[in-house]
Amino acid sequence: MASASTSSILSHSHAVLKSKRRAKQNQIKEIVFDDDARKEFLTGFHKRKLQRTEEKKSKAIAREKQQRLETRKESRQALAEQAKENAAAVERALGANIGSDDEDDDFASRARKLEDEMEFEGEEQLATVTVVEDFTTDDLILGPRPTRAHDDSSRESTPRPRPKHQEPPSSSTTKPSKPKPREQKFRYETKAARRASKDKQKAARASKGAYDHSSSSRSTNKKSTNSKRKR
Incomplete structure (x- = not known):
């Protein structure tokens, strides 16, 4: 029992010494501080x-x-x-x-322009009026409208009557356009300009009055001289 305890004590002391020796080997010898850091x-x-x-x-x-x-x-x-x-x-x-040949033909005809012709015949002249209707992309995508197809078929089946002696409207019945009234432009003058215009008007009136007075005096003088001559 004593030998076992002695051996355990010695082994423990040996391990402690070994660990101390290892710690001394790994110990930092010097600590240097970096002042800049x-x-x-x-x-x-x-x-x-x-x-x-x-x-x-x-x-x-x-x-x-x-x-x-x-x-x-x-x-x-x-x-x-x-x-x-x-x-x-x-x-x-x-x-x-596009399901059948008829529909293919209808599609091709829709791709072209639709034209209607009307003739107006007068006494000496014959005028032909052509109405052109362009096709739209809706007709190409959505297909033909049923009412339009029905109208086209009825129009092709029935003969087109020719109007007789239908004269174009004369230009004499058209009313002449009235001239537009001109807008009056108001001019705003400064105080000095108004005063100058008033002075000019006064001077013109004074000169006109003096002229009238001189003309009247000349007429009276002529009358007096004529009366003296008659005497």
């Missing part, structure tokens, strides 16, 4: 804060850019699907409209 750490709090905010901003900008790209991609995909659906609908409509 210490100064930068102590004085660079604001700088590091600004750097963190800039990093956050750049990350937010990159995230928004990625979201925009994803939304654009989704919108392009939706537009492509919509275009495919529209193309399929147009093909189905065209396939339903």
Whole structure:
């Protein structure tokens, strides 16, 4: 019992010494402080804060850019699907409209311009009026209108009556256009201009009065001389 305890004590002491020896080997011999790094750490709090905010901003900008790209991609995909659906609908409509030879002929005739001619015959002249109606894309896509097709067939089956002695409207019945009244333009003058115009009017009136007075005096003088001569 004593030998077992002695051996265990010795082994424990040997392990402790070994661990101390290992700690001495791994012990740092000298600690050297970097004054520049210490100064930068102590004085660079604001700088590091600004750097963190800039990093956050750049990350937010990159995230928004990625979201925009994803939304654009989704919108392009939706537009492509919509275009495919529209193309399929147009093909189905065209396939339903073009089913027989008669419908093919009708489609070709709709692609051309529809023309109606009317003749007006007078005493000495013969005038021909042509009414042109352009086809529309709705007729090509949606097909012929039933009323229009019925009207065309009835018009082709029935002969067109020719109007007799229908004179064009004369130009004498047209009423002459009245001239538009001119708008009166008001002129606003300054105070000095109004005063100058008033002075000119007064001077003109004074000169006119003097002229009238001189002419009247000359006429009286002539009358007096004539009366003296008669005496």
